[in-house]
Amino acid sequence: MDKTRVLFVDDEPEMLASYRRIFRKRYVVETASDAAEGLAMLDGGPQFAVVVSDLRMPGMDGVAFLEKAREKYPETVRIMLTGYADVAAAAGAVNAGKVFSFLTKPCPEESLKTAVDAACRQYQLVVAEKELLRGTVRGTIKLLTELMAMVNAEAFGKSSRVKRLVMDLADYMGLADPWRLELAAMLSQIGCAALPRDVLRKAYLGRALTGNYAYEFAMHPKIAADLIANIPRLRDVAEIVAYQEKRYDGGGLPPGGLKGEAIPQGARLLKVALDFDTLERMFSATERVEEPAQKALERMRGRRGWYDPAVLDALESMINFPDGFERGLLALSELRPGMILDQELVCPRGEVVLAKGQELGTVAIKRLKSLLGPKKDTRIRVLVPPRKNLEFAELIDG
Missing domain, CATH: 1.10.3210.10 (Hypothetical protein af1432)
Known part of the structure; x- marks a missing residue:
């Protein structure tokens, strides 16, 4: 399992060296000497679980940096660390929900470890909840919409x-x-x-x-x-x-x-x-x-x-x-998930069974074959997406 990634941003080289020493065995540690470099690091690779920033830095300060980090990567958990008497400014950032916790320098090593470990756990909870929403909830919604397709x-x-x-x-x-x-x-x-x-x-x-x-x-x-x-x-x-x-x-x-x-x-x-x-x-x-x-x-x-x-x-x-779709007149056996119906399909009673513009999935294709039965010479007008879109749709449809 890959190690969790943590980014430390501080304009003091000694502090960055200290962070690397403390956390190198626990996490993948990256460091940046100012806010601009920190933002570049955030953009430059796999997502960081936690970012720890000093408050006072040349140019962009820690509050502004963490706010930008939050805008671009809201899941990344943010910690603020400072040796200055700027408790009010830092507390304001905490209260606004911009940072997970606020620590003052000099911070005991154990306290810093505890804070970073807690932030990593928070990141894992956020990611897990998001995956639950994307997976379980989306599956439930798909079931509801397929029921609506039948009704x-x-x-x-x-x-x-x-x-x-x-x-x-x-x-x-x-x-x-x-x-x-x-x-x-x-x-x-x-x-x-x-x-x-x-x-x-x-x-x-x-x-x-x-x-x-x-x-x-x-x-x-x-x-x-x-x-x-x-x-x-x-x-x-x-x-x-x-x-x-x-x-x-x-x-x-x-x-x-x-x-x-x-x-x-x-x-x-x-x-x-x-x-x-x-x-x-x-x-x-x-x-x-x-x-x-x-x-x-x-x-x-x-x-x-x-x-x-x-x-x-x-x-x-x-x-x-145009987005690269091509028109096609295909046999039932040639239909694939991700293709778009370019005609309405009506049952013998005159009711629309599948509407023009509907994206085909496995369920819709099976229903179409059931509706048309053994009519092997039947051709269906569809819009065919680019190959990479078609492959992705087939993968998602399972």
Whole structure:
């Protein structure tokens, strides 16, 4: 098992030598003589579990350094060490949650060992909890969404398309650790599962609903958010889902004064992705325009105040720079996880079984083969991602 990595930042060479001597047998010890070198070390290799910084250093001081470290690597546990009478400044950093603990120089060797050991244990707990969320919770969400696919293909198709788009947006915008956004997109339509498919199809094509259906559809973000809030550790995801229809200028649901940057960033991305999906499908299905994506962007640009400008700019850039997918007309035996349906598949009763834009997985492919039966000559229109994306999708799908 690899040793835990610890970084010490101090402008006194004697102190750095002392840290190396004390901890070299317990951890992988790296040292830096100032904040700039410390930030470079943080960026230069595997993540550090703990960073210990002096408060007073030339240039950037320890408070500012640890704050930058926290912004870039929030999981890394931070300790502040100083020989100056700056207890108030250091205590302020502790109280603001910027550092795990504060020690004064000269610090007894045993006290320093105890503090660093505790910080390493804290890092291991944080990482373990994060892996639990990524693994167990994501597996639970996958089960829920696959159940939704069987109950309501329209709702699942919408969430599948939107999930792909918001993850592309997050990647394009360089957002760190977007797993909460992925879960929010996957679960964004569970509040619609009970609505009839023909009603949802109408809503997803941008057509007005009336009566009770209009009310039920308007309330679906709240229904979904209330359900998600019951899952431990997913309060942030529930909040993103709750505000998925909130406009950047404060209009829309839910009511209240929240607007602009105060709206959760994930909800701002989700709003753009949801509306773009609706408009693109509307223009494709009803107006038969040559470039539905461009027409959808034009309509969204005309809705002043509805969207976060940065997210809308990112979407426009993505649309104008294709991501490498190729169109294919494939036999059932050629279908692979990660491919995207480029047509709707309808059962004999006329109900949509698999929606256009849905990302195929093993379950969907098996369902498709069951639906079409022995029709070996059947060809399915799909979008095929680049090979590396396809291999990754097959690996994840298992």
